[in-house]
Amino acid sequence: MKIGEASRLSGCHIETIRYYERVGILSPTARSESGYRCYADHHIQQLRFILHARELGFSLDDIRELLSLKEQPDLSCQAVDSITEKHLHGIRNRIRHLESLARELRRISASCSGGHIAECRILEALGKP
Amino acid sequence: MKIGEASRLSGCHIETIRYYERVGILSPTARSESGYRCYADHHIQQLRFILHARELGFSLDDIRELLSLKEQPDLSCQAVDSITEKHLHGIRNRIRHLESLARELRRISASCSGGHIAECRILEALGKP
DNA sequence: CATAAAGTCTGTAACCGTTACAGAGTCAAG
DNA sequence: CTTGACTCTGTAACGGTTACAGACTTTATG
Numbered sequence A, B: 001m002k003i004g005e006a007s008r009l010s011g012c013h014i015e016t017i018r019y020y021e022r023v024g025i026l027s028p029t030a031r032s033e034s035g036y037r038c039y040a041d042h043h044i045q046q047l048r049f050i051l052h053a054r055e056l057g058f059s060l061d062d063i064r065e066l067l068s069l070k071e072q073p074d075l076s077c078q079a080v081d082s083i084t085e086k087h088l089h090g091i092r093n094r095i096r097h098l099e100s101l102a103r104e105l106r107r108i109s110a111s112c113s114g115g116h117i118a119e120c121r122i123l124e125a126l127g128k129p
Numbered sequence C: 001c002a003t004a005a006a007g008t009c010t011g012t013a014a015c016c017g018t019t020a021c022a023g024a025g026t027c028a029a030g
Numbered sequence D: 001c002t003t004g005a006c007t008c009t010g011t012a013a014c015g016g017t018t019a020c021a022g023a024c025t026t027t028a029t030g
Helices: A003-010 A014-022 A041-055 A060-070 A078-110 A121-127 B003-010 B014-022 B041-055 B060-070 B078-110 B121-127
Strands: none
Touching: A003 A014, A003 A041, A014 A041, A041 A060, A041 B121, A060 A078, A060 B121, A078 A121, A078 B078, A078 B121, A121 B041, A121 B060, A121 B078, B003 B014, B003 B041, B014 B041, B041 B060, B060 B078, B078 B121
16 A cells, blocks of 8 residues: 555555654555555554554654554563653643643733733733843 | 853843844844944843743744834733733643643553553553544 | 656755854953 | 953754655546
8 A cells, every 4th residue: 555545544644654654663664666655554553553642742752662562562561651651740740831821821911901012011021030 | 241141141041042133033232343242231131021931931923023012112002912812822722632631641541450561451542543 | 548637756944942063263361 | 372261153953743846656537
């Protein structure tokens, strides 16, 4: 199967598929006589895996590791857990950070009483150290 | 004042200061005979403004606009409000998105009962479309 | 069978906001 | 005069794509 069909089946953009192969996330593909990439079912599965993991915010490095763990069925799944936990932790940190930004922004924003730029409390607040 | 002192006073890295000037966020600087950039107080204030706005997650484009609004004291501060609101809105969206990722990750993660990779529910879940 | 249209290839650059580095020049203190 | 700290320019890297340009191949239509 060629890249267009792989793209339709996996949901990944064509350019992204080529990119994944280039950076070693996706297994190398065979090539047709004319140089076209040939995809097999396991490529589609990998692409779906990558897509879903990306949607969940995993980095390509994480995904690379998850895919390589997947190849070793006898290993304990502790490593998988740990990657997942670390990622979840990172997400929670980002949420906390964004929440504190939102609080600060609301505070600053609430101080505006709708006059002219000269008396704008928002700009004033942003200028403070 | 030279860039080192501007950096110390503003809290921005030297490289970042030069970058801000290059992309037109920071006002152009005068140059000494030997080509060194010369900073005045208003540059320091701009840099502090930029730094604080960046810490609050505003994009450089937003900041460019905020700084240009700041130069027009007679305008209504509605434009400032609207940039702030839009940014706050974006942050809330990102929070919601991250929260849904976190929920999904917890769900997936909870399904793991600690066996081998072969039966790993996390990897299985990630492989599903 | 010729041609047009769609698909694919490679290589390169753009996006954002920095940061880092190389190699050259400048300035102040000892 | 030399050493060290500072600054300059230009370029490339980071992550994760996406978007080209220009060449080639395959498929569909006349």
